[in-house]
Amino acid sequence: MASGTMWHFLKSKSFRLFSFLMFSYVCNVTGQVRYSVPEETSKGFVIGNIAEDLGIDLKRLRGGRARIVAGDNSDYVELNTDKGTLAVSKRTDRELLCKHISPCSFTLEIILENPIELYEVTTEIVDINDHSPSFTKEEINIEITENAIQGARFILDSAYDPDVGVNTIQTYTLKPTDNFVLKHDVHSDDNSNIEMMLQVPLDREKKENFSLLLTAMDGGNPPKSGVMKINIVVLDINDNAPVFAKKRYKASLPENASKGTFIVKVSASDADKGVNGEVTYTLRDGAESASELFKIDERSGDIVLRGNIDYETAKKHELKIEAKDHGGLTDSCVVIIEVSDVNDNFPVISLTSFTNSVPEDAPVGTTVAVINIKDLDSGVNGQVSCSIDKNIPFVIKSSLKNYYTLLTDESLDREIHTEFNVTIMATDEGSPPLSTTKTIHLRVSDVNDNAPMFEQATYTAAVFENNSPGVSLFSVRATDADCCQNSRVSYLLEETRFNGAPASSLVSINAETGVIYAARSFDYEQLREFKISVRAQDGGSPPLYGNATVQITIQDQNDNAPQVLYPVQTGGSVVAEMVPRSADIGYLVTKVVAVDGDSGQNAWLSYKLQRATDRALFEVGAQNGEIRTVRQTTDKDAVKQKLTVVVEDNGLPSRSALINVNVVVADSFPEVLSEFTDFTRDKDYNDDLTFYLILALAVVSFLFISCVVAIISVKIYRWRQSRLLCHSNLPVIPYYPPHYGDTTGTGTLQRVYNYEVCMTTDSRKSDATFARPHSQSVLVMDPVSTQTMQRMRNKEMLMDDFDSPDQTPENVHLQQWN
Numbered sequence: 001m002a003s004g005t006m007w008h009f010l011k012s013k014s015f016r017l018f019s020f021l022m023f024s025y026v027c028n029v030t031g032q033v034r035y036s037v038p039e040e041t042s043k044g045f046v047i048g049n050i051a052e053d054l055g056i057d058l059k060r061l062r063g064g065r066a067r068i069v070a071g072d073n074s075d076y077v078e079l080n081t082d083k084g085t086l087a088v089s090k091r092t093d094r095e096l097l098c099k100h101i102s103p104c105s106f107t108l109e110i111i112l113e114n115p116i117e118l119y120e121v122t123t124e125i126v127d128i129n130d131h132s133p134s135f136t137k138e139e140i141n142i143e144i145t146e147n148a149i150q151g152a153r154f155i156l157d158s159a160y161d162p163d164v165g166v167n168t169i170q171t172y173t174l175k176p177t178d179n180f181v182l183k184h185d186v187h188s189d190d191n192s193n194i195e196m197m198l199q200v201p202l203d204r205e206k207k208e209n210f211s212l213l214l215t216a217m218d219g220g221n222p223p224k225s226g227v228m229k230i231n232i233v234v235l236d237i238n239d240n241a242p243v244f245a246k247k248r249y250k251a252s253l254p255e256n257a258s259k260g261t262f263i264v265k266v267s268a269s270d271a272d273k274g275v276n277g278e279v280t281y282t283l284r285d286g287a288e289s290a291s292e293l294f295k296i297d298e299r300s301g302d303i304v305l306r307g308n309i310d311y312e313t314a315k316k317h318e319l320k321i322e323a324k325d326h327g328g329l330t331d332s333c334v335v336i337i338e339v340s341d342v343n344d345n346f347p348v349i350s351l352t353s354f355t356n357s358v359p360e361d362a363p364v365g366t367t368v369a370v371i372n373i374k375d376l377d378s379g380v381n382g383q384v385s386c387s388i389d390k391n392i393p394f395v396i397k398s399s400l401k402n403y404y405t406l407l408t409d410e411s412l413d414r415e416i417h418t419e420f421n422v423t424i425m426a427t428d429e430g431s432p433p434l435s436t437t438k439t440i441h442l443r444v445s446d447v448n449d450n451a452p453m454f455e456q457a458t459y460t461a462a463v464f465e466n467n468s469p470g471v472s473l474f475s476v477r478a479t480d481a482d483c484c485q486n487s488r489v490s491y492l493l494e495e496t497r498f499n500g501a502p503a504s505s506l507v508s509i510n511a512e513t514g515v516i517y518a519a520r521s522f523d524y525e526q527l528r529e530f531k532i533s534v535r536a537q538d539g540g541s542p543p544l545y546g547n548a549t550v551q552i553t554i555q556d557q558n559d560n561a562p563q564v565l566y567p568v569q570t571g572g573s574v575v576a577e578m579v580p581r582s583a584d585i586g587y588l589v590t591k592v593v594a595v596d597g598d599s600g601q602n603a604w605l606s607y608k609l610q611r612a613t614d615r616a617l618f619e620v621g622a623q624n625g626e627i628r629t630v631r632q633t634t635d636k637d638a639v640k641q642k643l644t645v646v647v648e649d650n651g652l653p654s655r656s657a658l659i660n661v662n663v664v665v666a667d668s669f670p671e672v673l674s675e676f677t678d679f680t681r682d683k684d685y686n687d688d689l690t691f692y693l694i695l696a697l698a699v700v701s702f703l704f705i706s707c708v709v710a711i712i713s714v715k716i717y718r719w720r721q722s723r724l725l726c727h728s729n730l731p732v733i734p735y736y737p738p739h740y741g742d743t744t745g746t747g748t749l750q751r752v753y754n755y756e757v758c759m760t761t762d763s764r765k766s767d768a769t770f771a772r773p774h775s776q777s778v779l780v781m782d783p784v785s786t787q788t789m790q791r792m793r794n795k796e797m798l799m800d801d802f803d804s805p806d807q808t809p810e811n812v813h814l815q816q817w818n
Contacts, residue, residue, distance in 0.1 A: 129220025256344025448540025558651020
């Protein structure tokens with residue numbers, strides 16, 4: 001809204017500048033009018049009739065193109081030129097437009113053309129009481145000490161009401177006014193100062209908390225108000241001294257009381273609160289013996305024994321106790337403690353000999369411990385008797401003066417009771433008698449007297465066939481009532497055989513955990529179940545054993561596809577079932593017989609027709625595999641019918657087998673023979689894959705044969721060219737190149753050489769390759785020498801080589817012997 005107001009403002013300024021430049025001499029304000037409208041009026045509310053109030057004819061408004069051209073808030077009103085009225089275009093909020101400015105108004109200008117006339121319209125927004133006074137906080141807390149003087153003032157936050165005039169805040173009230181009154185001062189700038197003044201002194205011991213309500217009321221009709229809760233907490237001051245409940249306390253204490261024994265509790269109260277009401281207690285007796293024997297808790301007032309008291313030394317102790325608060329105010333009292341004489345020496349039990357571990361096979365009467373008991377008292381108070389608990393397999397007997405022996409009274413069994421806590425009680429004859437107890441812990445050591453026991457004598461486990469070797473099949477568990485090494489159980493397989501095979505070839509067992517693993521993959525069709533014997537052996541010496549039998553059942557899986565027994569599929573001949581053309585509906589053509597090596601539902605077979613020459617002619621029984629006619633055969637039915645039947649088991653996932661059934665619809669056997677020769681040709685009439693395989697094989701064969709024919713043709717052509725060259729009448733002139741002189745006088749060449757002459761259709765381009773001699777000498781030939789050596793060969797020798805079956809025109813080997 002702020003951005004829209006600014007845009008209208010800029011528009012208004014621009015328009016006024018334009019009007020001043022262009023029409024300053026001919027255009028003046030023709031008329032003015034002022035309206036008032038309440039805030040929060042809805043859109044469409046008519047503010048006034050411009051035409052009547054300014055004396056403008058409606059035709060003039062429409063002909064002069066009357067419009068609003070200026071005004072900071074001109075978007076709040078709209079001009080209806082048809083009716084000549086000025087109406088509200090959107091809801092107006094005085095507090096949003098003018099805040100606390102009063103009166104709140106805005107001015108806009110209406111312009112007419114031909115001739116130009118300018119009218120000024122001022123609209124005042126009248127405030128309504130649409131806001132209640134509100135405080136910044138709904139609840140405040142104020143702390144005031146109880147010694148605050150009368151007339152003390154406390155500033156309060158004033159309320160806020162965005163309305164103006166009579167609709168804004170007019171009065172403040174404070175309730176209740178038993179201790180406080182409200183002071184409200186209004187300054188010249190309409191700012192108010194609200195204060196709460198104390199008129200009755202406060203006393204925290206009488207009333208600690210006050211709750212007041214400050215109400216702000218505006219002057220609207222009806223008036224609206226706002227409330228703020230004021231919580232006042234009265235703070236304490238130290239204006240009360242501690243006071244003991246009693247001035248004299250009495251207590252008695254036996255001389256054998258132990259250190260820390262509670263004697264008596266003194267208590268003083270302070271009417272103040274908090275730190276001022278906290279009281280501390282102090283022992284004020286000047287005698288050092290009192291502070292050494294007794295101490296008092298400075299917070300609770302509990303007096304306890306710090307040292308050892310003796311009736312023969314002091315029969316009574318008098319203590320002076322002081323109570324003080326944090327302000328230094330005090331009070332005091334006296335505590336008298338009387339000491340009473342008692343049998344204050346307890347019997348002392350000591351173990352002269354003790355064995356804390358007894359084997360469970362110990363005989364009755366075995367000595368466990370020798371006990372000595374002493375009492376420092378004399379006379380009757382020093383006479384002691386000794387006893388132990390009942391219902392335990394032990395007995396205590398007196399052996400010598402002040403000595404007792406602890407013996408076994410029954411046979412022990414560690415598996416029933418692993419340990420015993422024997423409490424020995426020594427009681428003197430004093431009055432009252434004093435007794436001392438001592439508990440000794442006896443452990444019964446284990447003996448390997450329990451064999452391992454399985455949870456069951458026979459276990460049953462199941463595993464699916466085709467399992468992976470090493471898979472966990474079952475877990476057995478045996479427990480041994482013994483402990484430690486005697487209870488450590490290990491597992492092993494008994495040496496049993498099944499169908500001639502040892503049990504270890506079928507399964508294995510973890511010696512520590514008893515988990516049985518498969519040693520191989522099982523096949524349900526070969527092995528359906530077997531039993532093994534598992535032995536549990538403890539770690540005692542000698543070890544004890546326990547046995548259990550585990551029966552393992554192999555569960556079937558759908559790992560066998562159905563096998564068709566009939567019709568028999570042969571590769572060399574075609575078997576067809578013949579159906580007469582006069583066959584009725586439901587005629588049994590044949591029956592597909594199949595079996596499945598699995599068992600249970602995996603062996604349940606179902607049959608369905610997958611493909612047929614005429615699907616409307618035949619059907620297959622889903623359960624029995626019978627192929628029957630669905631309708632009456634006609635002469636239009638093809639003689640040759642090929643059916644593809646799918647045999648599917650009920651496993652998950654299922655397996656299936658296909659069987660092709662050839663059916664001939666004919667009345668006589670000769671009719672069948674006339675069509676029989678074409679039967680095999682249409683065997684795979686709908687097998688596109690076979691067609692493409694045959695086509696690919698034919699193309700590859702054709703290319704291979706073509707390559708072979710081309711190679712043979714080229715070889716024959718070269719052979720013929722060589723024959724023509726060899727039968728020509730060109731003279732052979734012996735020629736010895738100058739590079740090879742006879743250095744030894746025996747011939748042209750020095751050693752034996754092998755020559756290979758490779759001849760083509762153009763003999764002039766032939767090359768002669770010479771083998772390397774045994775020595776390191778190298779024979780180098782140029783094209784001239786090559787042709788020379790060729791002419792040196794005799795024509796007849798060349799012809800003989802051609803007649804040899806091992807020679808070809810392309811490769812001739814010439815040997816020169818030395």
